[in-house]
Amino acid sequence: MAHADENLLHTPLYDLHLSLGARMVPFAGYAMPVQYPAGLMAEHHHTRTAASLFDVSHMGQLRLVGASAAAAFETLMPVDVQDLAVGKQRYGLLLNEAGGILDDLMLVNRGDDLFIIVNGACKANDIAHIQARIGSRCQVIPMPERALLALQGPQAVTALQRLCPGVEKLVFMSGGRFHIHHSAQDIDCFITRSGYTGEDGFEISVHEMQAEALARLLLAQPEVKPAGLGARNSLRLEAGLCLYGNDIDTGTTPIEAGLNWAIQKVRRTGGDRAGGFPGAAQVLAQLDNPANLARKRVGLVGLERVPVREHVELQDASGRRVGEVCSGLLSPTLDQPVAMAYVASQCAAVGTRLNAIVRGKPVPMEVTAMPFVPTRYYRG
Amino acid sequence: MIKYTEDHEWVKVEGNSAVVGITVHAQDALGDVVFVDLPEVGKTLAQKDVAGVVESVKAAADVYMPVSGEIIEVNEALRADPSLANSDPLGAGWFFKVKLSDAAQLDALLDETAYTTLTKNA
Numbered sequence: 041m042a043h044a045d046e047n048l049l050h051t052p053l054y055d056l057h058l059s060l061g062a063r064m065v066p067f068a069g070y071a072m073p074v075q076y077p078a079g080l081m082a083e084h085h086h087t088r089t090a091a092s093l094f095d096v097s098h099m100g101q102l103r104l105v106g107a108s109a110a111a112a113f114e115t116l117m118p119v120d121v122q123d124l125a126v127g128k129q130r131y132g133l134l135l136n137e138a139g140g141i142l143d144d145l146m147l148v149n150r151g152d153d154l155f156i157i158v159n160g161a162c163k164a165n166d167i168a169h170i171q172a173r174i175g176s177r178c179q180v181i182p183m184p185e186r187a188l189l190a191l192q193g194p195q196a197v198t199a200l201q202r203l204c205p206g207v208e209k210l211v212f213m214s215g216g217r218f219h220i221h222h223s224a225q226d227i228d229c230f231i232t233r234s235g236y237t238g239e240d241g242f243e244i245s246v247h248e249m250q251a252e253a254l255a256r257l258l259l260a261q262p263e264v265k266p267a268g269l270g271a272r273n274s275l276r277l278e279a280g281l282c283l284y285g286n287d288i289d290t291g292t293t294p295i296e297a298g299l300n301w302a303i304q305k306v307r308r309t310g311g312d313r314a315g316g317f318p319g320a321a322q323v324l325a326q327l328d329n330p331a332n333l334a335r336k337r338v339g340l341v342g343l344e345r346v347p348v349r350e351h352v353e354l355q356d357a358s359g360r361r362v363g364e365v366c367s368g369l370l371s372p373t374l375d376q377p378v379a380m381a382y383v384a385s386q387c388a389a390v391g392t393r394l395n396a397i398v399r400g401k402p403v404p405m406e407v408t409a410m411p412f413v414p415t416r417y418y419r420g
Numbered sequence: 421m422i423k424y425t426e427d428h429e430w431v432k433v434e435g436n437s438a439v440v441g442i443t444v445h446a447q448d449a450l451g452d453v454v455f456v457d458l459p460e461v462g463k464t465l466a467q468k469d470v471a472g473v474v475e476s477v478k479a480a481a482d483v484y485m486p487v488s489g490e491i492i493e494v495n496e497a498l499r500a501d502p503s504l505a506n507s508d509p510l511g512a513g514w515f516f517k518v519k520l521s522d523a524a525q526l527d528a529l530l531d532e533t534a535y536t537t538l539t540k541n542a
Contacts, residue, residue, distance in 0.1 A: 080477050081452040270451065270478045347455050347475050369477050370454045399457070399473065 051097035052187045052251040060266055067269055068160030070098040075268040083267035084274050084372040087237055088413075091193035092267035093258050096236075100163025101186045101245060102170070103153040106178035113147070113154060116173055118294060118317045120304035126151040129213040129232050131302050133294055134166060139319025139326075140290035141297070142169060144282065148215045148232060153181075155215075155230065157188065157243070159284045187251035191258060192241030192267075192275070194416060199261035200231075200242055207231055207242065212417035220254065227254050236272060238279025238415040277378060278371050280339060280410030286350060287337060287366045287380050293319070295326035296382065298337045303327065335363065336388040339410035340396070342377025345370070346403045348396040354381055355395045355402065362387045365396065371412060378412045379405070423486070423526055424535035430510065431486045433526060440486055441514040442474060442505060445539045451476040453505040458494040459516055465491065467525055472515060474505060487525040489518040 048071040057064065062073035073095065075083060086092055104113055110121045119132045126149050134142040143162040148155045158166045163182075171180045191200055201208040204220050215232030227250045235241040246254050258264050273283065282288045288297045306313050309324050317323075326333050342348055347370045354363040368379030379396070387394060390409055395402035423431045428446035432439045447453060457473040465471055465485045472483040494516045498504050504513035520526075530538065 074478070075451060079452050081454075084477075274477050345455065346457075347480070349480060370475070372477060 049098075051095055052248040053095045053097065053255055056252050056255055057095065057266075062266070062268060065269070068098045070160065072098060073266070073268040075270045076266050078265065080268070080270040080274065081372050083265070083271035086265050087193045087239060087267055087271060087275055088373060089194065090265070091191060091196040091199050091241070091261075091263040092271065093255060093264050094190040094192065094267055094269075094272055095187075095255070096190050096243070096272075097187040097248075097251065098160035099188050100158040100160060100166060101183040101188065102156050102158070102167060103150075103181045103183060104156065104170075104174075104178045105153045105181060109154050109178035110149070112174035112177035113170075114307075114313070115316060116170065116318065118303045118307050118320070118323055120306045120313075121147065121154070122313070123304075123306065124149045127214050127216060129215055129234055132156075133299065133302055134169065135294070135318045135323070136290055137318050138290075139293040139322035141284070141288045141292055141294065142166065142290060144284055144288060146232070146234065150215075150217075150230070155245075157245075161285065183245075185248050186245050187248050189244045189246065189251065189255060189258065190235050190237075190241065191244065191264065192235045192237040193239050193263070195263035196239070196241040197418070199258065199263040202261060203257055204229070204231070210242075211420040212240075220257070222257055225250070225253055229254070233418060236279075236281055237275035238281070238411055238413060238417075239275075240416055240418045274369055274372055277367050277369060277380070278373055278411065278413040279415055280380075280412060282337075282380075283367055292337075292382070293323055293326060295323060295330075295333060296335055296337065300327060333385050335382045336385055337366070338381055338383055338388050339408045339412060340365070340368075340379040340381055340394065340405040341374075341408045341412065342379070342396070343404040343406060344377075345375075346377060346398055348377050348379050348398055348403060348405065352379075353397045354383060354387075354405075355397060356387060357393065357395075362394065373413045377403075377405070380410075383407070421526075423529035423531065424538075425484065425486045425529055426538060427484045429483060429486045431526070431529060433520075436523070437492060437517055437519045438487060438489075438526075439514050439517050440471075440483075442483065442509055443535070443539075444509050446474075446481070447506050447509045447513070450474060450479055450481060453502045456498055456502045456505065456515065458499055459491045461491050461494055463491050464489065464521070465518075467522075474502075483515060485518070486529060487518065487520055487522065489521045491516055492519050493517040
């Protein structure tokens, strides 16, 4: 078994994870908790029924400052940044010159800056890319001193508002600054109502010096238990959310990935600020002519109770290879195999039957709409 | 007599046949088991052949033949409730029974002390 390695970085909650009995694994260069003694299934179900605390401090946080920050950041993404209202959060995609995805991210317009959260494994490259491309137009300020905690689940709001009155007024994909007062502590946080589980919940950016105190406060709430990266993965897959490196990467475009919704009208052909991002020609051509798209990301459900994992080949009824699974597992909520896959466009219609070739044997699956489990975001 | 393999199977010898399962250490490392694939009864497999698969939500692992022989019974209760591999790995969570074709192979397997040392050093 792999144990936490000396070469791995630690988040500010490392000691807390060990004291909670977590099994640590290497992830994005960090020693991270993959599960606690309750186990992945229990942590998954607890998140869907109550509230779970995830340490996601390996993720990169940075801010862009300056009057031109939004206009500059738009040149890197097919996303409307300039019209994002103060306090609102949006999903974004950094693209390369071929329209491939360098990373996916969340950004918030905080009024005095753009606050950005990127994937842990991509953060060094992202910061270098952003600095190189737009560093002359705005300040690019990495925030390695910030930890990130995710509190997710239908009871997350009950637990957090007890500590942080007013947070319940946030709606999905919005955020604000909050102070949590507790005994002698005064913890400054930036909180968004968002997450990676499909549930209502929050992501809390906090200074590393206050991260453990905040985590302990949250874990002291009766609704809250810790959950690891294992449950985070099964939860996000049920919610139909992409994992960078599995489901999207530099070899996939936003259109192949079915992330068209992330490209606002103003950046599309005919929009006021159409194009003007890396790979715009390729991405907009795919968006404008969906018939030319060779492959698409789809959801699949298994018709037999056999898990279907990443890299499994997909065949049509005649035995022809038509695609490959990029993420897959037995859904703890549905007790049924679910997967995401890239398949030839003619096989992408909902209801299409395909065979996943597991250990040489065909396992029938059906293309289905995502999310696999209904999302429960709080939209007010 | 119970013997162990470096691949974390246990073998309990009963006359000229043996029961095979995965160890406490193996099920703990895998986490919640959600699926098992068991060999066909009547099939003859050689030592170290893949006999089955055990999967948790996060990982899949092959189950190897600890010894050569014919599969004479598989645990249908485990197929129906794979969590038995977690709750009772050495008992109700057994995988299959094999008719030994070369009992001498047992001598080279690990005893409990050697297996415990292996898992502690892993």
